[in-house]
Amino acid sequence: MSGLANRYNWVKSPLIASAPMRLISGPALAHAVSSAGGFGFLAAGVDVTNLSQDLQTFKSILSTSPVPNYSLDVLPVGVGFILWGADLQHTLQILSQPDTPPPAAAWLFAPSNPSQLKSWAEGIRTATESKTDIWVQVSSVADAIETMAVASPDVLVVQGCDAGGHGRYQSAGLISLLPEVIDAVSAYCDKKDIPVPFFIAAGGISDVRGVGAAVALGAEGAALGTRYLASEEAIIKKGYQDAVIRASDGGVSTVRTDVYDKLRGTANWPEGYGGRGVTNKSYEDAMGGKDFEENTKLYKAAEAMGDAGWEGEEARMTTYAGTGVGLVTKVMGAAQITREVRGEK
Amino acid sequence: MSGLANRYNWVKSPLIASAPMRLISGPALAHAVSSAGGFGFLAAGVDVTNLSQDLQTFKSILSTSPVPNYSLDVLPVGVGFILWGADLQHTLQILSQPDTPPPAAAWLFAPSNPSQLKSWAEGIRTATESKTDIWVQVSSVADAIETMAVASPDVLVVQGCDAGGHGRYQSAGLISLLPEVIDAVSAYCDKKDIPVPFFIAAGGISDVRGVGAAVALGAEGAALGTRYLASEEAIIKKGYQDAVIRASDGGVSTVRTDVYDKLRGTANWPEGYGGRGVTNKSYEDAMGGKDFEENTKLYKAAEAMGDAGWEGEEARMTTYAGTGVGLVTKVMGAAQITREVRGEK
Structure with a gap:
């Protein structure tokens, strides 16, 4: 259970991530989550126009209110991208600014096709010298195996059918989806002799019982969206x-x-x-x-x-x-x- | 966690039930599950014609292969009924045979309306002098509260959207459904000053990780259907x-x-x-x-x-x-x- 807490040294186990909700998950929310030992995400979504500003704002909050224990080569925050709509070249420019460490993770979701996912994963790794981990959100075993093949993610976010906002119509609840994905991906990695990624559960988790269930199912942590809609820091009407x-x-x-x-x-x-x-x-x-x-x-x-x-x-x-x-x-x-x-x- | 294991003294914690699958869950399957410290169910379903014979067969297996620790006033088995189709009067005759102890539980599902559920719960309690516990399967908070009001079940089986066979189209996965039902029913019982029922999770649970998740979510055990389709004792093509x-x-x-x-x-x-x-x-x-x-x-x-x-x-x-x-x-x-x-x- 200590894998991800070792990898992101400001994070406590089990890892609690605030999901990148488009227009809602801004710097204040992400910072509050990371400052409490969780993993806060900004939401670039389909449009990276504001991402540079959001990262600067995050950095500025960080300078007056530091996140405990974070290492200086990355910002203790992630960014979520919706691949079918976001601009990769612009993203790579933003993530490779010399005056700003890159975010600790990029959460990739909803590519138009597998080769787009591959381009994003490779592009970000090159631009940030692999300082930015690649998280990919999947919602089926087939998705997960295809993702392993094209993007070798560091983290698989396994999204169950209960998730709010966008997701696939054809999916299952985490109680069956997560263990089946873990088994299939572990077998795949064993066959290919590559490291098994970390697994984060998402979809329907709103409290400590849901997080406990995610851990029982084999995840290292959980991503919550709906629960953070009801946070003081969410940008929400x-x-x-x-x-x-x-x-x-x-x-x-x-x-x-x-x-x-x-x-x-x-x-x-x-x-x-x-x-x-x-x-x-x-x-x-x-x-x-x-x-x-x-x-x-x-x-x-x-x-x-x-x-x-x-x-x-x-x-x-x-x-x-x-x-x-x-x-x-x-x-x-x-x-x-x-x-x-x-x-x- | 010891509540149901105290109530059914052959059962070990967490309680593992084989779901009453119509035409599939017969006496051999139910007996094998109960003999291993689980809770086996026969499936009367919509038609109780064969129930008397099934109970006799179960009793006969039991006489040569006893279930450890069961008390003699009930059979260490349950029976599942699909209320919109099953005949209550015939059921009550079968459950009140003087030469055969009644089953330890009746699992009631899919009433045509709440008053039918009430008649079944009251009828079975009267016919068996409350020796047969009432289990009711629900799949939403509204279902659960209505069920509490009309049937005061001993056990609520909370069925998530992942369940195989019949269930409601409108439901959620256990990861959100189970804790919300537990909170709402507990608050209801507190207000009415009545005992809180036991909770069993059903839907998408196929292995020890799913059972662990159910327990983390607040259940005393889990009911599995699909997993027992692949048992040697299932009556299945x-x-x-x-x-x-x-x-x-x-x-x-x-x-x-x-x-x-x-x-x-x-x-x-x-x-x-x-x-x-x-x-x-x-x-x-x-x-x-x-x-x-x-x-x-x-x-x-x-x-x-x-x-x-x-x-x-x-x-x-x-x-x-x-x-x-x-x-x-x-x-x-x-x-x-x-x-x-x-x-x-």
Whole structure:
């Protein structure tokens, strides 16, 4: 269990990562998580335009509020990239600035194809002299083996079907997915005589019990998204955060769908991906067969209402969250969340 | 952790139950599981016609091969009932035979409505002088609270979305579902000043790691179905069993659907239930829009082929299994499975 804590020397076991949530996981959240012995992630997502600024902001927070024990050759933070949309060349420029150490990890997700994943892994390793570890998120055994073959990641993030936001429609819960991936990848590495990567569990984990389950299943740690939506440091509208706190019975109240992608106009995801979130009137209307243009008009009107667009029977705004949303019952500081889910008081 | 092992004195912790799989879980399987310190279940399912005979057979095996430590006032076995189809009055007659102790538990699933669940729980308690514990299978927080209100079960079996065979389409994986159900039911019991039931986890658990995860999430034990499909004692066609052994990547290779119910003519399930199984040509053809009568004809033809109906590209036979199917790699004795998943050598 000490592997990842040795590799990232500010991290305590089990490793608790804040997932890179696009537009939501900024420098303050990432810093709070890392400062509590977790692994904070920034979210570049599909657009790296703000990444340079985010890294500078992180560095600036770090200079006044150091993360204990981190080594100086990398920043104690990771960055998440959505490969089908992000610009690799621009990313490599940002990660190889001579005045700034590179992030400790790049979390790669949703490539258009395997060769794109290969280019990203090789490009980042070259640009950072392998100081930046390659984390790749997968959601099936087939994904995991293909990823091993093209990218030899340092860490596999195994994403179960319960995850909020984007993931594959065809997936399983961690309770079966994680051990099967570990067995298959370990056998593959044994055959190829290469090192077995570390495994981080993601999807539906909201509290210390979920983290304990992930460890029992063979992971070195867990990545949490939904739980950090309810952190003081998340960049999130109050209406969205309140909706997360209110939601319960996550298997019934959330669904993986492309309805919100379509309504928001972010419909460039590769085949097979959908976003899990709390259902509301937008989803009900789409399922009820309402005309798409009419539904979009109502969505835009809800958007213009601000926080009220998430409230009541007529709530229409996108509320991405995993099935663990019912275990998220209050807003807390991200450092406190990190310690609590790791099992500390 | 010793609660259920005290209640069922032949059982070791954590409790390992073989799920009541209709037509598959017979007396030999149930006896092998209980004899290894687990909790074996017979499957009455929707039709109790054979239940009396199954209980007699179980008793007869028991007389020559006793289960260690069981008390004489109940049989060390449970029976599973699918409430929308099973006959309550006939069941009560069978369970109150003066010459045979009643089973230690009745596992109730899929009532047509809450009042039916109430009638079953009350009827069985009266007929067996509460010797037969009431287990109820639920798959959401709402289900669990309603069940507490109408049936006050001794045990809640919490079924995650990864479960094979029938379950609700709207559910979550155990990693989020189980802790949320435990919190909500515990709060309910506290408010009503009634005892908290025991919790058993089901759905996607195939090995000792899954059982460990269930315990970390707060369960006293786990129920396994798919794993026992690959037991020597299961009443199962070799073609089906071989298909289970072959299948991998359960989140991708299985799906919850009503296609096989329709093809088999068992389409009386209440709204909202589907059966998870390994997909094959029947499913692909249904999704591809093939005429239902034509698909049924092909299904019947596959059925007539026996084991070959499960083989190759043209496999069409129903292959219910959970997402944990990829962790099931060989046929073993049910007693050995029970000990292995409990963590013994």
